[in-house]
Amino acid sequence: MRLNIKLHALGLGLVLLASAAAAAAAEPQPRKPNIVFILVDNLGYGDIGAYGGGELRGAPTPDIDQLAREGLRLTNFNVEPECTPSRSALMTGRMPVRSGLDGQVANPGNRGGLSPWEVTLLELLQKAGYRTAMYGKWHLGEENGRLPNDQGFDEWWGFPKSSGDTLRELQPGWTAEIAPQQPLMEGRAGQPSEKVGVYNLALRPLMDGMITEKSVAYILDQAGSKQPFFLYVPFSLPHTPPLPNPKFADSGKTDYQNVLREIDANTGAILDALERAGLADNTIVVWTSDNGPETMQGIGVQYGAQADSGPFRGEFPSAWEGAIRTPAIIRWPGHVPAGRSSNALVSIVDFYATFARLAGVEADIPRDRAIDSIDQTDLFLGTADRSKRESVMFFYDSALLAVKWRNYKVHFQVRNTADGTVRVAGQGVTNGYVMTLNYPWIFNIENDPKELWNMSGTSEWLGQPVARVQAEYYRSLARFPNLKPGQEKPVAAQ
């Protein structure tokens, strides 16, 4: 209203604005890029061909490998130790410990999840005029008020928690009264989400096919639209139970191999939809995994996952490289140079500031809270070789597990180290292993990617830069206290 009055009062101004609008129509401003963000579940660094797996794993991944050749392949991309923390980091641009989501995945029935107080990436992109949609796994809350349509998605369809829930019906004596099955839900912004089915074991092999179908339909619907969109595709595979769609159930392969082939084909179908819609050129495609492998075979060979961590040690949830380093491919034709690899340090929190800049809403990044996201636009576009990031901190259950600083990693507390062994450098050990309980454990993760040789005896100096990283975090807490798990708002903001 105020604007209209001002314009009426300034007749000339109005004409000028109209001319400017006409000029814009003739020479349109570069359109804001669409974004398709594909996130697979518990896939290891070594699973796909572009990262040394694929054919080597008996499961070629030609479509993902092609995507890597057409874009940027990050080889030092850091996620969080587990599903929920990684998804929280992606949505908020903040370390999940700040959001009370760095811990164990919320138990069934626990309200939990991402507080609506958080300003999600989607909410930023909506300010930039983006349509937003999600099909797949959420894992950031399971009740209305905490679901995707409460957090910046115009629409969503999928399941609120983990695919592992589908296994409950295998337990002897299980009934829905003891523990109900996970709902399949859908929702639109401004309305409560509704239960539209049950995500049970029968549906489990069909889930990613359904996610793909809905994603493809959404993309085709965007053809010709002037409005940019953000499509989030959090696939359910290869998380346990890794059951492939019957279309991909080659009996000469293991379930996990078939699942890798299915993930590749589903990725290909989404890329193909972008081509068919004429949107491939103006769409940023990101393909990554929320955390490293789970290799459990606890419920029998046929269901067990055998994700592979590539050259790294460890499994999720932990801060070993095998858990927190995953493939990450970024394609944007004509903007992100094709066929490039980079070992620069990038964190999953970095998409927040990067996408905000590319969408032109960097000024809307909130200043009333700690934001850990670093704008990596220059690295992605190839105008810089180096990351602006020098360190990453890994928290779990409120404990600082590890800090990566440049090419070093300092472990303060080690989780999930079933093999339990670390070698000690410079102590005359040849091909032997020494168990040590003295923390910190320090590794040169470039020279020793498997984190086998604890350098703590010779690397006391590293305490100084790492202490500075910690100090900066603790200073930020004084201004912006962390949300505690389940807390709606920080104390200062209550």
Next chain:
Amino acid sequence: MRLNIKLHALGLGLVLLASAAAAAAAEPQPRKPNIVFILVDNLGYGDIGAYGGGELRGAPTPDIDQLAREGLRLTNFNVEPECTPSRSALMTGRMPVRSGLDGQVANPGNRGGLSPWEVTLLELLQKAGYRTAMYGKWHLGEENGRLPNDQGFDEWWGFPKSSGDTLRELQPGWTAEIAPQQPLMEGRAGQPSEKVGVYNLALRPLMDGMITEKSVAYILDQAGSKQPFFLYVPFSLPHTPPLPNPKFADSGKTDYQNVLREIDANTGAILDALERAGLADNTIVVWTSDNGPETMQGIGVQYGAQADSGPFRGEFPSAWEGAIRTPAIIRWPGHVPAGRSSNALVSIVDFYATFARLAGVEADIPRDRAIDSIDQTDLFLGTADRSKRESVMFFYDSALLAVKWRNYKVHFQVRNTADGTVRVAGQGVTNGYVMTLNYPWIFNIENDPKELWNMSGTSEWLGQPVARVQAEYYRSLARFPNLKPGQEKPVAAQ
């Protein structure tokens, strides 16, 4: 003489033959390809960029990566558990257990080494008209009669044993009387090799530079020659002590990283010499490693090797994939399709029959002994997708350690498993490890490249194809007994 008489008697024939000769000069027969075989020492599958290392290891390897892009990258290339056995396999086309060389590297002073009774690849290639030369590490015998110039090399320069010998002078109390230093030698066919220096710790960092210089000079000398050549370049690096040439001693990197950079640059210098000599197009270049990593840091951080086995488990000497799977790149412009990867099963013994065929001397492969080499020409040239090989056997110290059959591996005896643990599939173990001593251990090495999940409980059926592989070997022994270590000829041939 007889030919001359016949030609004189057939005037017309002579004219026709002369015309044919003129036509041949105008359209020469395809020249036999030169071969440059670069073999690095104890480099792991994960060390170079083309196999997931390089920049990730803090040591970019652009020249080797470029070679991989221009040729075939094998991802299931199998060597032997240790240096001497792998070199024996390469030279003879026979499993080293047949040659009495499957065991511990010959001790200093032990005559040992490859028997002159063996028909080496070089002796075959000499029949095909090849010049042959070697610069670098031999490790197949250290006395005259067992040196490269006794085994089919026209000339050689280098050292007879291991670079580890250079460390003896660091031992307190060491004198040359207690254990002399290893000689540096050179030799020509038909003459005894001579000692031309000492391979001591001062020379160790310079060794690969010298090997490169001699290799480059040899290649440049071949420019314009009508005779094909085989040049064997067994580098000394990255074997312990991994000491880089001062030109590559970047103090911001570890010795091992600098050594990787040096290996890359030396490889580049050899490839560059082929270009300068105009020989690149008609030369097959092979780049591989004799066995997987040694990660000992026994004599201090600065000398320790930290080779990386990539996605595989284990270290040399053993039959874990980390020990017996190494990078292998094959370039032959216009013949081997560029930019291809293959996970087909290939063994280091296979070069023997393959090179014999490419040199046109397959008929000269001996029939009076067991030959394990399989001609892989079709696979290398891309006229076949699959290997003709279905299995590989791994012996060490006369014991059968393991058999690979298709995508399975059966371990009968495990060496060097310092971490000592294997998981048991289908037993309710989640993220836990179970120590087992029951052999065999069975792994699906595609689905489980780290050999973590012992499938023996569910894979009894695999005993049958593997038993057939063993039976074929034992049948061959009845006809062709193995040489015992130190034996000159098999009993039947004495």
